[in-house]
Amino acid sequence: MALTRSQVAQRIGKSLATVRRLEEGGELNPARSYAGVHLFDEREVADLAARFAARERIPSARSRWLQDFPAAQEKSTRPPQRSPMDDTRKLDELQRENDDLRHRLNLARSAVELWLDAGPTEEVIDALLLAL
Secondary structure, rough: EEEOOHHHHHHHHOOOHHHHHHHHHHOOOOOOOOOOOOEEHHHHHHHHHHHHHHOOHHHHOOOHHHHHHHHHHHOOOOOOOOOHHHHHHHHHHHHHHHHHHEEEEEHHHHHHHHHHHHHOOOOHHHHHHHHH
């Protein structure tokens, strides 16, 4: 007796998509009726069900996204997961950098004010060099 895809899926305890992948992978070789229905040999399905029951790995039964998952992880452009401590450290670092830049800006402003008031003196040049 021949089995349809849905009957095969029930017998092996897998989805219709898995049955299709098994066909594409050559694990199942159905005949086609005149109506285009795929018909599977019971013995072939029983052998496959036994392999699944024995927990044999059948690569064509796995979804492609699962097969490609490790490769997709390596190619991922998503940044690695950060912990709250990483965020706190980064915030502290940025705040220190911001404070340093504000200090340099204030020095540069002071040097410019001195320059405008007194002209280019040694004190003004030293203040400008400190700001840089």
